[in-house]
Every structure is written in C-alpha cells, then in structure tokens.
C-alpha cells in the first residue's frame with residue numbers, strides 16, 4: 001500500500017485510531033502547526049519591538065546571549081501564553097496517543113509477539129533484563145512522555161513504542177514523512193554525497209527506538225548487516241515487530257550505548273538520530289569512546305540532532321532552547337554546545353577528521369512545509385538536519 005503524503009504509513013503494529021481518536025490526534029497536529037506558523041513569529045515580533053528595547057533601555061546594551069533573552073522574555077505575557085500553549089500541546093499529544101493505544105493494548109502485544117515468533121523478515125531481538133536504565137532517562141518523564149521509554153505495565157509490553165511511533169508523527173507535524181524516517185534518509189543522502197565509494201557492511205544505530213530511522217539503512221545498503229540498540233525493552237519489542245511487519249531484517253538488542261557488547265573494530269558505520277540530547281555529558285563521552293572502539297579504520301560515526309547554537313542568532317537559540325526548561329529535556333541545551341573536534345579528540349579520534357554539516361531533508365514535502373521557525377517540533381532546521389561526527 002502506498003501511503004498518502006499526508007498520512008502515516010500503516011502496518012500490522014501501528015495502533016489504529018477510531019474516527020474520534022484520529023480527529024483528536026489530528027487536532028493536536030494542526031494545533032502544533034498553528035503555534036509554529038502563526039503564534040511563534042509573533043513572539044519574535046514581541047521580542048524585537050517590546051522586550052529587546054526595554055532591556056536596552058534598562059542595561060544600555062542588547063542581551064548578550066540566549067540566557068539573557070530567556071530571563072527577559074520570561075516576564076512577557078505573549079511569551080508566557082505561547083510557552084503554555086506549546087507545553088499543553090505536548091501533553092495533549094501524549095494523551096491522544098495513549099488513549100488509542102490503551103484501547104487496543106492486548107491486541108498490539110499479541111500481534112507483536114506473533115511477528116516476533118514468526119520473524120517473516122529474518123531480523124532478531126535480544127533483550128537483557130539486567131540492563132540498568134540510566135538516571136538521565138528515569139529522573140524525569142523525558143519530553144513529558146508519561147513513564148518515558150522504559151516503563152512496562154503489562155507482560156511483554158509494547159505500549160511505549162506504539163505511543164512513540166504515533167506521537168513522533170504528530171510532534172513533527174508529519175514532516176518526517178509517512179514512515180518517520182526522514183532523519184535516516186537525510187543522513188544516508190549526506191553519506192552518499194560525501195563518501196560516494198563507501199558501502200558499509202556493518203551498520204549500528206544507537207538509541208534506535210522504533211527503528212524508524214534504522215530501516216532506511218538496510219533498504220539503501222541491502223548487503224549490509226544492520227543493528228540497532230536501545231536501553232528500553234518495550235521500544236525494542238515494538239521496533240522488532242514493526243521491522244518484521246514491514247519486511248526489513250534488523251538485529252535489535254537491549255544495550256546501553258555507553259558500553260556495548262560488540263567486538264572492537266566490528267562496524268564501518270555508526271549512527272544515532274536525536275539520541276545524544278537525551279543523554280548526559282558523561283554518557284556522550286562514553287558513547288564517543290565506544291564508537292572509537294567499535295569502528296574499523298576508515299569507519300565513520302555520525303550523530304544527527306537539531307542545529308548547534310554556535311553561530312545561530314541568539315533569539316533563535318533561545319527559542320530552540322525552550323525544551324531545556326519546559327519540556328523535561330535537561331541535557332538539550334548542553335548537547336547543543338558540543339564541540340565536535342574536541343569530542344572526537346577526547347574519544348581518541350584524530351580531530352582533523354571530524355566534521356559538522358547541515359544536511360537537507362530527504363523528504364521533499366518537508367522542505368516546503370517546514371516552518372523555518374527554530375522550535376523543537378519543527379526540529380529547528382527549516383528543512384535541514386545538523387550532523388556531526390568523525391572518520392576513524
């Protein structure tokens with residue numbers, strides 16, 4: 001079945017929505033788009049015409065960074081209203097997906113089990129109950145997702161994965177494409193353009209969640225063995241069932257990306273898509289060291305995130321930083337200040353082989369639809385992904 005451009009791709013474990021549930025979810029998607037395209041630009045006007053002039057009058061200078069802008073904006077009614085509406089949209093998004101998943105919970109669990117035992121595509125799933133969920137994922141409900149990625153309420157639970165797949169589609173306002181795979185596809189396009197002769201044979205995706213970004217690697221490099229790791233068992237159960245349902249063999253295992261059980265030098269491509277901002281400074285260092293250990297000479301690691309604050313207009317950085325303070329994303333801000341050459345060197349790589357790039361979105365429709373407003377739901381890139389990494 002070919003999905004319509006504006007619809008999410010349906011498969012055996014994607015939760016179905018009744019007409020009412022669908023209307024509720026579509027409302028949240030439209031509401032988020034309205035905030036991004038109609039309300040956000042006015043927030044910037046309020047800053048330029050009211051908050052900035054009054055700061056300048058009081059201090060005799062312009063705000064010097066995003067933190068000063070945030071402190072000045074915190075007292076502004078328009079900003080407070082926009083911020084409250086955005087936070088509400090996030091809570092409504094999770095709730096609208098939870099309701100739908102809760103109604104068909106048993107069916108989703110048994111469908112996932114069936115796909116997992118039949119394995120029509122030939123992928124594998126390895127779960128390890130001894131894996132400890134890191135504190136950066138348990139201390140808060142990450143991005144207001146109730147229970148986060150790891151909480152299991154029934155045996156063989158897949159609910160967090162099912163909720164996440166539908167919620168990501170709404171969060172991105174459909175701009176990750178019908179398969180939510182734009183980050184993987186855009187990174188692959190970057191790899192093919194930058195390293196035209198590179199045909200990776202073993203590929204690892206860190207923090208793969210539902211494997212939405214992992215799948216395009218196997219589709220593009222069909223001879224490669226493709227692996228995905230995640231700490232959260234319910235995400236992986238769902239990811240495995242999803243991969244089998246759509247016929248793409250991926251090898252999934254429950255592991256912490258900070259210390260993995262693969263052999264030294266056993267990969268030629270390691271990727272992550274919006275993982276790093278959800279970890280911690282120490283965890284990122286550990287992950288980079290693992291990448292150095294696991295890559296074969298000439299291998300490449302690429303992390304995909306929203307744009308770094310460096311070089312960005314201070315107001316845009318302040319808006320993109322909203323998630324740090326309002327959306328249970330404690331490491332968001334710090335992760336946007338990562339210095340790729342320094343991170344590469346600390347992990348044992350040659351820093352001169354590190355790189356950063358803004359890679360255009362592979363999903364054509366996203367380029368036209370993206371808002372160019374630097375806020376999380378639009379992934380802040382106006383049609384671009386921020387990639388950074390290093391070649392070993």
Ligand SMILES: C[S@@+](CC[C@H](N)C(=O)[O-])C[C@H]1O[C@@H](n2cnc3c(N)ncnc32)[C@H](O)[C@@H]1O
Pocket residue numbers: 134137149168183206207208209210212213214229230231232235255256257258272273274275278279283
């Ligand atoms: C934002 S989601 C990633 C989404 C997905 N990669 C995509 O492309 O849409 C972050 C995922 O990373 C996982 N995760 C966080 N820290 C991890 C770690 N240290 N090791 C492995 N997985 C981790 C979480 O459980 C979650 O599923």
